[in-house]
Amino acid sequence: DTAVSQTPKYLVTQMGNDKSIKCEQNLGHDTMYWYKQDSKKFLKIMFSYNNKELIINETVPNRFSPKSPDKAHLNLHINSLELGDSAVYFCASSPRDRSLSGNTIYFGEGSWLTVV
């Protein structure tokens, strides 16, 4: 059973379209994230979210918005897609506790977005 699952795995879409990537975790974690990995494999956090706060990386365009219907889900909505949005988007989650293992972030397998 996949701990952090995201769909779709591959997405090809045209510039200007609006798309969503869904994410679900079955680990009972309280914090979820979205990371972006560019073509050079550099990983950069976009959002972190728990039931108390949403932290947005200030470099993320407001065309990107996270939506969490419940604790186990954090979907990523992207409006007016641009060529530069092409990347791999990873959903992730982490538990509440502050032990060493509590800092562990568990990643999904990624969603490959290609904007043409």
Add this chain to the structure above:
Amino acid sequence: QQQVKQSPQSLIVQKGGISIINCAYENTAFDYFPWYQQFPGKGPALLIAIRPDVSEKKEGRFTISFNKSAKQFSLHIMDSQPGDSATYFCAASTSGSARQLTFGSGTQLTVLP
């Protein structure tokens, strides 16, 4: 501003050799330093992690060495195997309500058979 600098960008090692990847950080508030391993087509997965109150942590063939005064830490892979070929990321974070990892730029490790 890149808060975690990683080197080398790529590394080729013979089977059985030692792979060494280095990272340096700037933010002295960081208190958690993990290494993640990523295979092609997969998400990063935690490999090993350390807190700054110890100088070394070993798990099997993988060892983290940590130098708090120099603000540096490194990953050593002993007896490297072709199955270790992957991209390795160092990272750092502070404790808090949202534990955001700051990643290094990654090292592409290739272990030759």
